[in-house]
Amino acid sequence: MHASQRAEDNHALEYAVISANALRLPVLVLFCIIPSLPFATGLHYAFMLEGIDEVKRSLANRGIGFIVRKGEPEGIVTALSEDAALLVTDADYVRSGKAWRERISSSVTCPMVMVETNVVVPLGVTSQKEEYSAATIRPKIWKHALTYLVAPHHEEVTITSSERDETGLLQKDRRLLLRTLAKTRTRQLSSTFKGGTSVAQRLLSEFVEQKLPTYASLRNDPAEDSVSHLSSYLHFGQISPVTVASTVLGHQTEGADAFLEELVVRRELAMNYVHYNSNYDTLMGVSSWARATLEDHADDRREHIYSYDELENARTHDSYWNAAQKEMVNTGKMHGYMRMYWGKKILEWSETPADAYSRALELNNRYELDGRDPNGYAGLAWCFGNHDRPWKERPVFGKVRYMNDRGLERKFDMSRYVERMETHP
Ligand SMILES: Cc1cc2nc3c(=O)[nH]c(=O)nc-3n(C[C@H](O)[C@H](O)[C@H](O)COP(=O)(O)OP(=O)(O)OC[C@H]3O[C@@H](n4cnc5c(N)ncnc54)[C@H](O)[C@@H]3O)c2cc1C
Incomplete structure (x- = not known):
């Protein structure tokens, strides 16, 4: 278990259960805590471990074994699978996650199966190439989406396992563990959001009941709290x-259509981008017309140029941008509409487009709780012209x-938004 921590x-988990039952063997889930992930802070690890605590309880209730190890997955998975009849993994689309799965697949002796469970439509079913925009991928996704919008078949395990977190990693002093995991220091070790599947399910229910009806008209308004926070x-x-x-x-409304456009079309366009574009985390990944026009204007005079430190500490002349930066740093999540404005302004206020890109990426990945995600790489690339005209x-x-x-x-x-960010604890 790596990319789908639930x-x-x-x-992937249900495939493992069905296979184990057929083989009359128990299921053992392994989760590796990878230390020093690029840009990850204690905030990210804390959120992740809150989710893992819940996974541990749920698996124990089902009689599924669960162990946690600290380190790079490659050696740990290879060694553990020596005794396995079958190795099942979830899928990841970013470079590092794809690379170690690839290496493990050539080093293990048992069969290995990868199951996509972090998208609606498996990426290769939607498209075999990098898509140009939402307009080109949308019909390809919806052609298959209804086939895949079904919960996985659920079976009870027939042979239970009592293997548990024998290293006691999850029981360790959490603050101490977080300090050893993240190289970067964070001011606080818990964000506005608590991690875990049950919190996510509660946010989903609240969103559907209270915010979905107005999502189409209010989702872009940073002064409103009208998004899902998922x-x-x-x-x-x-x-x-x-x-x-x-x-x-199930809710056939304008709000539901607008939400599914973001969750399914935009999100899976982002997955498609990182999967098929090996330069997804640099300016080189952006469409050639956009790179060419930015290059043509690279020597244009910039009215303001801010240092990384000034950006990080929200010290620009623009109170809306500063409010957005504070929202991200203080809550771990900037409003979606402000993310577009925020990225565009970093482009405007940097010496070069490449410099703008790398500074924006670093801030995004360090401070957004949802950072280091395909959506982040695609969102930033959009600010620089990708997936746009x-x-x-x-x-x-x-x-x-x-x-x-x-x-x-x-x-x-906007004054309401700025005021809210100023008064945030
Ligand atoms: C510069 C920039 C940086 C971004 N960085 C990230 C990031 O690091 N991680 C991240 O998850 N998203 C990122 N986004 C996309 C988007 O802003 C966030 O997914 C959204 O704001 C998350 O809030 P929510 O879950 O409340 O959204 P909701 O409006 O409730 O949307 C529901 C879900 O749809 C998906 N979604 C919404 N908007 C987009 C979008 N524009 N592109 C792709 N999927 C979308 C997300 O999975 C989101 O959780 C970025 C966008 C930009 C322009």
């Missing part, structure tokens, strides 16, 4: 996108879409 609606739970695989999409699909040419941005503060003021009550 005991519920997990196709991104970090989806990032760690603590809730299945199939569960979320199936719950919302050329617009009217202008300084610095060239033909890449521009955003300004007046646009925010026209649409939203």
Whole structure:
């Protein structure tokens, strides 16, 4: 278990249970805590471990063994699977996760099966290539989505296992463990959001009852709290996108359509981007027309240039941008609409587009609880023109879409948003 950290609606886990029952063998789940993940802070590890505590309890109730080890998965999985009849893993689409699965597949002696359970439609079924935009991938996803929007078949295990976390890693002093896991220091070790499948399920129910009816009209407004807040739970695989999409699909409203466009089309476009584009985490990954126009305007005069430190500490002349940066640092989650404005402004206020890209990526991955996610790489690439079309040419941005503060003021009550971020504890 790596990318889909949950005991519920997990196709990889259920595949393992069905196979074990057929072989009359027990199931043992292994979770590796990988120390010093790039940019990850104590906040990310704390959220993840809250989810893992719950996985441990749920698996024990089902008679499924569960062990936790600290270290890179490659050696640990290979050694443990020497005694296994079958190795089952979930799927990941970022470079590191794909690479170690690949290496394990050539070093283990038992059969190995990878089951995708963090998307609605398996990536290769939707498309065999990098898609240009939401418009090109949308029909390909919806052609198959209804086939895949079903919960995995659930069986009880016939041979139970009592193997448990014998290293006691999860029982260790949490603060001490978090310090050894993350190189970077964080001011606080818990965010506004508590990790775990049950919290994600509660957020989903509240969203459907209270926010879905107005999601289509209010989701972009940063002054409103009208979004699901599910991104970090989806990032760690603590809730299945199939569960979320199936719950919302039952409500045939404008809100449901708008939500499924984000959760299924935009999210799976992001997965497609990182899977098929090996440069997904640099400016080189962005469409060639966008890179060319940014290059043409690389020497344009920038009215403001801010250092990384000034950006990190929200010390720019722009109170809306500062509020967004504070929201991210203080809560672990910036509003989605402000993420677009935030990324565009970093492009405007940096010496070069490549510099802007790497600084934005670092801030995003360090401070967003849902950071290091395909959505983050695709979201940033969008700020630099990817998955978008050329617009009217202008300084610095060239033909890449521009955003300004007046646009925010026209649409939203920005003073309310700024005030809320100023008063956040
Ligand atoms: C510069 C930039 C950086 C971003 N960084 C991240 C990131 O690090 N991690 C991350 O998960 N998302 C990122 N996003 C995408 C999006 O902003 C967040 O997924 C969303 O704000 C999460 O809040 P929510 O779950 O309350 O969203 P909701 O509006 O409730 O949406 C539900 C789900 O749909 C998906 N979704 C929503 N908007 C998008 C989108 N634009 N693209 C792809 N999927 C989407 C997410 O999985 C989200 O949880 C980024 C976007 C931009 C422009």
